[in-house]
Amino acid sequence: MPYIVWSDEFSTGINVIDSQHKRIIHYINQLTDAQQLDEPQIIGDVLLDLVDYTLSHFAFEESLMDDAGYNAASIHKQTHDAFRDKIQAYQQRYKDGEDVSDELFQLLNIWLINHIAEDDNSYAPVVRENIPGINTSDKQGWLKNKVQKFFN
Numbered sequence: 001m002p003y004i005v006w007s008d009e010f011s012t013g014i015n016v017i018d019s020q021h022k023r024i025i026h027y028i029n030q031l032t033d034a035q036q037l038d039e040p041q042i043i044g045d046v047l048l049d050l051v052d053y054t055l056s057h058f059a060f061e062e063s064l065m066d067d068a069g070y071n072a073a074s075i076h077k078q079t080h081d082a083f084r085d086k087i088q089a090y091q092q093r094y095k096d097g098e099d100v101s102d103e104l105f106q107l108l109n110i111w112l113i114n115h116i117a118e119d120d121n122s123y124a125p126v127v128r129e130n131i132p133g134i135n136t137s138d139k140q141g142w143l144k145n146k147v148q149k150f151f152n
Helices: 015-037 040-068 073-095 101-130 142-151
Strands: none
Touching: 015 040, 015 101, 040 073, 040 101, 073 101
């Protein structure tokens, strides 16, 4: 399977979110490596990282939408919840000894293309408009406080 490369079509125009989204591309590429090397342990490691990613990134993104006053935040959260459930199910199947790499690879590709390129870009303009300085590194700003809350 070919590696996926970050594309401008994935960009939300919110630097911190785009950086976090690039992680999922990394996970997809790790799965490609694991499949080519026939390394089931790497698949397990990716699943663990992905669960961590979903918990921290989605909570961060949901907080961002709430703070920006995005009116469809609850619908977006439902999409996140469904993805969390799928990832946890894959994790359990992997623990039970099943090879889930092909299905997981497909899920990640679908999610990357549909969720990031479409769903996330629906809230991005609201965030950019309602959270001034979201793309700055202001030491006392919104971004610093949220990053510390979710990633430290």
